[in-house]
Amino acid sequence: MLLYYLAAIFKGLHPRVDDDFVDKLNYHYTSAIIFAFAIIVSAKQYVGYPIQCWVPAQFTDAWEQYTENYCWVENTYYLPLTNAFPLDYGDRRYRARQVSYYQWVPFVLALEALMFYIPCIMWRGLLHWHSGINVQSLTQMACDARMMDVDARHATVRTISGHMEDTLELQREISDATNFCLGRRWGAYVTCLYVFIKMLYLANVVLQIFLLNLFLGTDNLFYGFHILKDLLHGREWETSGNFPRVTMCDFEVRVLGNVHHHTVQCVLMINMFNEKIFLFLWFWFFMVSIITFFSMCHWILMSFMPGQLDTYEIRQEIPQSNRFSNRPAICQKFVHKFLGADGVFCMRMISAHAGDIMATELIVELWHSFNDRVRKSPIEMFEGGVSQSPSKMEASFKSWLLGQNHSGNRYGGTSGGSLVGTAAHHAAAFHASHHHHRDL
Numbered sequence: 307m308l309l310y311y312l313a314a315i316f317k318g319l320h321p322r323v324d325d326d327f328v329d330k331l332n333y334h335y336t337s338a339i340i341f342a343f344a345i346i347v348s349a350k351q352y353v354g355y356p357i358q359c360w361v362p363a364q365f366t367d368a369w370e371q372y373t374e375n376y377c378w379v380e381n382t383y384y385l386p387l388t389n390a391f392p393l394d395y396g397d398r399r400y401r402a403r404q405v406s407y408y409q410w411v412p413f414v415l416a417l418e419a420l421m422f423y424i425p426c427i428m429w430r431g432l433l434h435w436h437s438g439i440n441v442q443s444l445t446q447m448a449c450d451a452r453m454m455d456v457d458a459r460h461a462t463v464r465t466i467s468g469h470m471e472d473t474l475e476l477q478r479e480i481s482d483a484t485n486f487c488l489g490r491r492w493g494a495y496v497t498c499l500y501v502f503i504k505m506l507y508l509a510n511v512v513l514q515i516f517l518l519n520l521f522l523g524t525d526n527l528f529y530g531f532h533i534l535k536d537l538l539h540g541r542e543w544e545t546s547g548n549f550p551r552v553t554m555c556d557f558e559v560r561v562l563g564n565v566h567h568h569t570v571q572c573v574l575m576i577n578m579f580n581e582k583i584f585l586f587l588w589f590w591f592f593m594v595s596i597i598t599f600f601s602m603c604h605w606i607l608m609s610f611m612p613g614q615l616d617t618y619e620i621r622q623e624i625p626q627s628n629r630f631s632n633r634p635a636i637c638q639k640f641v642h643k644f645l646g647a648d649g650v651f652c653m654r655m656i657s658a659h660a661g662d663i664m665a666t667e668l669i670v671e672l673w674h675s676f677n678d679r680v681r682k683s684p685i686e687m688f689e690g691g692v693s694q695s696p697s698k699m700e701a702s703f704k705s706w707l708l709g710q711n712h713s714g715n716r717y718g719g720t721s722g723g724s725l726v727g728t729a730a731h732h733a734a735a736f737h738a739s740h741h742h743h744r745d746l
Contacts, residue, residue, distance in 0.1 A: 323449060323659040324441040325429065325500075328601040332507045333426035336594060337419040343583045344415035350576055351412065357382075359555065359572040373557065377572050378409065382553035407521055408576055411583075414521055418514055425506040432499055439473050439496055439648060441655055448660035448668065459667075466656075467671040474649050494647035497609050504602040511595045518588055530588030533581075549581035550574065608654075609647060644676045 321330050350356060357378045361370045383404050407414075433441065444466050451462040477495070519529050526532050533548055556569050641650065649672075657665035 322430075322442050323445040324433070324655060325426075326601070326658060328598055329426070329429075329503075329507065331594060332511065332598065333422050336511075336590070337422045339590065340415050340419040340422070340587070343587070344412045344419065347415065347576065347579060347583065348412040350579060351409075356408070356576040357572050357574055359570045361570055362568070373555075373568070373570055374572070376557050377555035377570065380555075380557070382555045382572055382574070384550040384553050404523075407523065408574060408580060410521075411576075411580060415583075418517070421510055421514065425503050425510060428506065429499070429503040433496065438476060439652065440469070441496065441652055444469060444652055445655045445659050448656045448664045452660060452664060463664075463667050463671050466668055467675060470649060470652060470672065471675050474644070474646055477646070477648065494609075497647040497651045500651065501602070501605055501609060504598070504605055508595065508598045508602055511591055511598055515588065515591050515595065518584065518591065522584065530585060530592065533585055533588075549577040549584075551577050609651070640673065640676050644679075645672070 321334050357374055359370070359374050359377055361373050365373065381404055430442075433439075447462055447466055451459045454462065519526065522529065536548060551574055553572050553574055554569060555572050556567065559566050559568065645653070653665055653669065656668060
């Protein structure tokens with residue numbers, strides 16, 4: 307029964323299309339690597355012989371097994387062969403370097419893997435229970451629609467557009483009742499939540515580096531570079547003391563009322579694996595932290611910096627005759643009032659996973675809905691609605707998009723703000739051109 311529930315939990319944590327590659331790098335790929343290492347170490351510890359001790363000749367097999375089990379449980383200590391061996395038992399442990407982490411390696415690795423899942427669980431839980439926008443379903447529908455025929459794809463696009471339209475409208479209607487959450491009040495709950503999850507991913511991986519250093523008993527912040535430097539300079543464990551293979555163990559036994567002290571030398575073969583595993587993980591965490599930091603900064607700038615949703619620099623790519631510079635307020639109202647930050651976030655995810663073509667078709671459909679609402683209810687929020695030829699506008703979108711050289715997004719997801727802003731500018735430009743020819 308327990309295995310059934312565990313399988314159900316991990317099945318629900320498989321990669322989805324409501325996040326970007328950097329998120330998957332944290333909760334999926336990193337966790338899979340750590341779990342693999344945990345299984346390898348566990349197999350060596352509990353199936354093989356993680357420790358073997360050199361015992362006196364008079365020890366029987368039972369005594370030898372007892373000695374190895376005791377030394378495995380009660381820790382060992384490292385004392386270089388070139389150092390003088392203290393005669394006092396207490397002085398040995400005081401002067402020597404305790405090795406006490408090897409028993410806990412599988413459990414620590416499993417805990418680290420689970421910690422990488424926490425931001426993912428929070429993202430999916432809070433997104434599903436509180437936002438009202440099913441980003442996963444919308445993006446998956448857009449991905450599936452790529453392989454459909456024209457009629458089925460258009461029907462799917464209309465379904466996605468209708469769901470986004472209803473959800474975003476509901477956010478605007480209940481904004482007064484959700485003043486406790488600025489993200490909801492300004493139509494940016496999903497965006498704020500996603501940026502917060504990005505911060506959690508970064509905090510988690512940085513915390514993992516500190517916990518790794520603490521677990522290995524070092525206060526060196528750049529412990530991984532220190533180990534690598536020793537290896538590159540030929541300083542093996544005998545000199546550096548890092549992950550020692552040969553350690554000492556003291557224990558006492560009572561025989562006929564007398565206490566006998568014994569000191570044995572043990573081989574920790576498991577430390578050969580531990581050294582490679584922890585060195586790899588340290589540098590892996592360091593790399594993931596850098597990538598996550600830049601991804602977080604990228605999303606913060608793209609979501610909250612002034613002008614990122616308007617992307618007026620796209621006008622430079624539009625021919626002079628098609629520019630719509632006399633009424634830019636229409637584009638602002640479409641992006642800021644109709645879509646909002648959460649609508650643009652959904653477009654970014656759809657563009658990243660389903661492609662720019664599907665995203666463009668969806669923007670066209672949303673632009674049609676925007677103008678229909680303006681014609682039916684010309685309220686101040688949507689002031690400046692226009693009418694246009696849908697077929698001509700859609701053809702212009704596709705021809706423009708196919709003629710561009712899009713550079714891939716380095717941090718997961720294309721620039722949805724650019725896509726939305728360009729869509730609005732093109733639609734408005736066609737409206738201006740249509741009225742210009744009619745006046746002539």
